[in-house]
Amino acid sequence: MENNFDWLEYEKSAIEKGYKSICGVDEAGRGPLAGPVCAAAVILPYDTIIEGVNDSKKLSEKKREALFDVITAKAVAYSIAFATVEEIEEYNILNATMLAMKRAVEGLEVKADYAMIDGNRLPQLDIPSEYIIKGDAKSMSIASASILAKVTRDRLLYKYAEEYPEYMFDKHKGYGTKAHIEALKKYGPTPFHRKSFLKKILK
Numbered sequence: 571m572e573n574n575f576d577w578l579e580y581e582k583s584a585i586e587k588g589y590k591s592i593c594g595v596d597e598a599g600r601g602p603l604a605g606p607v608c609a610a611a612v613i614l615p616y617d618t619i620i621e622g623v624n625d626s627k628k629l630s631e632k633k634r635e636a637l638f639d640v641i642t643a644k645a646v647a648y649s650i651a652f653a654t655v656e657e658i659e660e661y662n663i664l665n666a667t668m669l670a671m672k673r674a675v676e677g678l679e680v681k682a683d684y685a686m687i688d689g690n691r692l693p694q695l696d697i698p699s700e701y702i703i704k705g706d707a708k709s710m711s712i713a714s715a716s717i718l719a720k721v722t723r724d725r726l727l728y729k730y731a732e733e734y735p736e737y738m739f740d741k742h743k744g745y746g747t748k749a750h751i752e753a754l755k756k757y758g759p760t761p762f763h764r765k766s767f768l769k770k771i772l773k
Contacts, residue, residue: 577619577710580686580702585616589684589698591646594711595671596688598626598719600663602744603754603771604737604763605727606652607663609670610718611678611685612711613646620644623713625706626720638721641714648715649677650722658764668693674715688712734760746771 576582584592597609614620620641626634642648651673653666661669672693675685684698688705705712724743731740737753737760744750744762751771759768 577623577708577713578617580700580705580709581614581711584684584686587684591680591682592684592686592711593647593675593678593682594686594688594705594709594713594715595674595693596626596706596712596716596719597667597670598716598723599744600667601746602764603746603750603767604655604739604744604760605723605730606654607658607667607670608650608652608719608723608726609667609674610648610650610715610722611671611674611682612641612648612714612718613678613680613682614644614711614714615646618644619710620714623710623717625704625713626716627706629717631724634717634721634724637714637717641717645714647678647680647682648718649674649679650718651677655762655764659766662766663764664691686712688716730760730762734762 581592593611593613595611599607651670653670658666675695685695686709687701689701690703692699692701706716727739727743742750
């Protein structure tokens with residue numbers, strides 16, 4: 571945790587506007603060559619700081635796994651949703667990401683009345699929302715959602731690795747590493763690959 575840094579600045583601002591049930595939303599998996607995009611929405615109890623929470627990219631896998639259990643235990647509500655590889659191909663990755671975020675917010679068992687979205691675009695929601703650029707490094711709720719999305723997606727890629735061990739999905743999580751690209755050229759794409767992402771690789 572950074573000293574003199576208010577992880578709840580945006581949550582407090584929303585509360586001051588009169589909102590009571592505020593969710594943070596983030597995604598994982600926009601950049602990989604394989605697998606769905608995953609989004610999470612998290613509503614934390616008022617004034618909650620979870621020690622160790624940060625942008626998921628700054629945390630080790632072991633730390634993210636441990637925090638996943640803490641966040642899900644402490645949250646008022648959380649929801650995790652996907653947009654499939656087929657939806658990424660049909661709608662493009664940006665629109666599929668917005669779809670996953672929308673599903674995550676709408677899947678909350680305790681309904682949110684305000685959403686804070688990581689990034690610079692908003693999904694189509696039926697509640698007021700704001701986007702926060704680099705929100706996963708500024709908001710406790712968004713950082714928590716970032717961890718849930720990342721851990722959930724990584725767990726899915728471990729299952730892919732069991733099915734297709736030659737691709738080593740457990741190592742690169744679908745990202746375009748040298749080993750992943752070499753496997754693609756040797757074995758061709760799996761059903762989990764995003765074909766539109768492979769055009770420059772598999773000429």
